[in-house]
Every structure is written in C-alpha cells, then in structure tokens.
Amino acid sequence: MGFFFDALRSLLAESVEAKVSARAAMAGRMLHTEGFRLGPAAQDGGRLFEVWHFPKGGKHPQCAVTLTLSPVEPEGTELLMCSLADAAPEPSPVWAAVLEHVRGQSTGPAMGDVLALPEGMMGRSSYRHLLVAPPQSLRQTELSDYEAVLEARLVELITLTDREATWIGAHGGEAYLTHMADQGVAPFADRRAGDTRLGEVR
Numbered sequence: 001m002g003f004f005f006d007a008l009r010s011l012l013a014e015s016v017e018a019k020v021s022a023r024a025a026m027a028g029r030m031l032h033t034e035g036f037r038l039g040p041a042a043q044d045g046g047r048l049f050e051v052w053h054f055p056k057g058g059k060h061p062q063c064a065v066t067l068t069l070s071p072v073e074p075e076g077t078e079l080l081m082c083s084l085a086d087a088a089p090e091p092s093p094v095w096a097a098v099l100e101h102v103r104g105q106s107t108g109p110a111m112g113d114v115l116a117l118p119e120g121m122m123g124r125s126s127y128r129h130l131l132v133a134p135p136q137s138l139r140q141t142e143l144s145d146y147e148a149v150l151e152a153r154l155v156e157l158i159t160l161t162d163r164e165a166t167w168i169g170a171h172g173g174e175a176y177l178t179h180m181a182d183q184g185v186a187p188f189a190d191r192r193a194g195d196t197r198l199g200e201v202r
Contacts, residue, residue, distance in 0.1 A: 016048045017041065019071040023150065024052050030149050031065060032058025036089055038096040044070070044103045051096045055086040063137055063188055066095045067154075068103050076152040079103060081159075081189045082137035094122055095189055102130065102157060111155070112173045114165050126193040127159035131173050136180075136187045158187040167198045 020041075028035050035054040042049060049070035056064045064087065067080035079099050087093040098121060102109060109115060109132040117128050135143055135156040147154055160168070168176050176196070180187055185195045 016071055017050075020048075020050050020069050023069050023071075024050075026149055027052065027067070027069065028054060030146055031060060033060075038066070038087065038089065038092040039100075042100045042104065047071075047073070049103060051092075051099050053087045053093070053096075059139060059142075060137070063186070065137075066093070066099065068099050069150075072151045077108060077155055078150060078152045079155050079157055080135065080138075081157050082187070083190045084188050085190055094125075097121060098130070098157065098189075109155070114160065114168055114173070115157075116165075122159070125159075126161045127189075128162055129160040129165040131158040131160055131165075131168060131176065132156075133158055133173060133177060133187075136177060156187070157189075159189045159191075161193050164196065164198065 024035055031054050033054045035052045038051045038053050047070060049068050052067060052069050054065045063082040063084060065080055065082055068078050079102055081095045081099060083095060111132055113132040115130045133156050135154050137156060138146060180196050183197060
C-alpha cells in the first residue's frame with residue numbers, strides 16, 4: 001500500500017513541492033532508507049526540482065545516494081551520485097551543487113558525455129570532470145524497478161580526474177567503466193583519486 005499511497009499523493013498534490021515530497025517518499029521506500037532534502041528547490045528550464053539525500057543503509061549499505069527529484073515528466077531523467085560518506089542537511093554536500101549545476105544546463109547531458117566542472121566546484125579535490133553513465137552503483141537486477149517507481153530514466157554522474165577525462169576522450173566511457181569493474185573500483189563520487197589503473201583497451 002505504501003507505494004500506491006505515495007503515487008496517489010503525488011498525482012493529487014496541488015503544489016510542485018508536495019509532488020516531489022511524495023516522490024521522495026517513494027524513493028525512500030525503494031532504497032529502504034529515509035531521505036531528506038538538501039537546500040531549496042532549484043530550476044531546470046523553468047521546471048522546479050529538488051536534490052534529496054538518502055543515507056547508507058537498506059538496499060545499499062555501502063553507499064549513500066544523492067539524486068534529483070522532480071514532478072513526473074514524459075521521458076524524464078533524474079541524476080544521481082553515490083558516495084561513501086553520508087551527508088547532513090546543513091551544510092549541503094558538494095554533490096548537491098554538482099547535481100544542480102548539471103540539471104541547470106540548457107542541454108541535458110547525453111550518456112557517455114564527459115562534462116567539465118566549473119573551477120573550484122569540488123574544492124581541493126582532484127576530480128574536475130564528470131562521466132555521464134548508466135547507474136553503476138545501484139543494484140543492476142533492480143534498476144528497471146527503480147526507474148519504473150520514479151517514472152524516469154536514472155543517470156549516474158561519476159567524478160573524474162583530468163587524466164581520466166583525457167583517457168576517456170581517447171578510449172571511451174564504456175572502456176573506462178570496464179576498467180573500474182575489472183579492478184573492483186566502485187564509482188563513488190568521493191572515492192580515492194587514482195584508484196583506477198588506466199591501460200590499453202582489450
């Protein structure tokens with residue numbers, strides 16, 4: 001009954017905020033962990049969206065999930081980043097600013113794109129780029145269920161160093177993800193820089 005009630009609440013809600021709150025409740029049920037909103041609502045081409053954080057636990061005890069949530073749109077997309085560290089409501093983690101920045105672009109990112117981040121957005125981190133990829137951190141066997149619940153395609157943003165971004169420019173994002181998987185490197189946004197050993201494409 002929980003999913004049905006939240007879906008009905010989202011459908012009948014009169015405000016954007018209420019619709020997103022209901023969708024956040026659905027996401028929490030899906031991930032088996034209670035989330036909270038990070039910062040105020042933002043805009044994506046005139047449409048409101050919010051960034052929500054779901055701490056480690058439930059179905060993904062190894063990582064926290066931070067994602068954008070908005071009212072249902074035909075062929076809509078929600079962006080997510082996964083991290084080793086949980087966040088607190090204040091101050092919002094850098095992932096929230098990154099997600100807002102990418103969602104605010106006039107042209108939505110395409111799968112496989114490498115995006116350069118504004119100077120200093122990640123602070124002193126070596127990560128200065130993002131790879132737009134199919135979700136790597138969520139349970140693959142349940143990914144279609146997650147997308148069905150949220151009625152949106154899910155896209156993960158994976159942080160990259162300058163060297164990794166250059167390597168992907170030569171070999172492609174799929175080859176990089178294969179390297180990460182073969183070496184057991186989880187694509188968490190706050191993983192240690194340089195863990196992925198770059199080499200020739202098989």
